[in-house]
Amino acid sequence: MDGITIMALVTAALALVALALIALMFWRGSWLFLVAGRAAEDEAEDAAEGRRLLARRMAVVLLIGCALVATLILFEGFKLAGNASLAWAATMANNVAFVALLVGMVWFFVVQRPDRSKDDAAKEESRMAARARSARLDHLPMATLVFTIAFIAVIALVGVLFAGL
Template sequence: MEVVRIVLGVVLLVVTAALAVQLWKGRWLFLIAKPDKTKKGTFYPEGTHKSGQCVSWVMVACFAVIATLIAYQMGILSGSDLFAQAATILSNIALVAYCVVLVWAVFSSQKGKEGSFRERFDGGSYRVLILLLGTCVLLTVVGLLFV
């Protein structure tokens, strides 16, 4: 069962890393905003790329939490109490950092600024919120699985 946990953790690491990189580069913006289709092509609202970069920082923090939970599991498997304790401390620090970055990503957009989260929520697009809540659910499930 422990090996399955580690393999699942590595798969989640790859997924969060891919999300972070692709959102930072602006390739998977469809995950956070509904594209506008016109005769000239598909466009995203202004500020979507900046929002994608904010969400990518959340994915980096999520990556750190998952990585430290895997390190904790490896410390348990190896029988090294010192390594497991160090991983626990780093995991707690990463979890606090995740919470701070999550709050920053949601509230970083200034009121009245073009492309802010508030404008997108008023327009009925909840993709960013669903993605961020999905990371919260993912970390809760992973935390229960690894502890």
């Protein structure tokens, strides 16, 4: 095993543990400042429930990311063991996990859209303007966007390290 392989496996294992830990903490309602920023300090009950929902949804996405990283580790392990059929199965599982991650990210942002009130629905608005308004991300805390970008960067780093093998 060369240095790059060891570095890729160690980085993937660390990422797997970190993602699982953060997902667990989000699910339990802790560490909300990572996705809610300063809004996590707001004591209003409605706001607190919204932050917990946001964190639980992000936890689901993080767990999908864990599956993606785990399949990369399995693939490399089977490849090193010389088991081509299990390496192929791990590759297929990795492809499924990658598609699931894309679907999970889209789901995360779609369900976070604010609901339209009855007053908004009554307004005459072109379909294009309504789509543009619903596609905006300014209703999300900046911390959510930064955390999402950092999450994608970690997944990309692990993927690049394994691709460099």
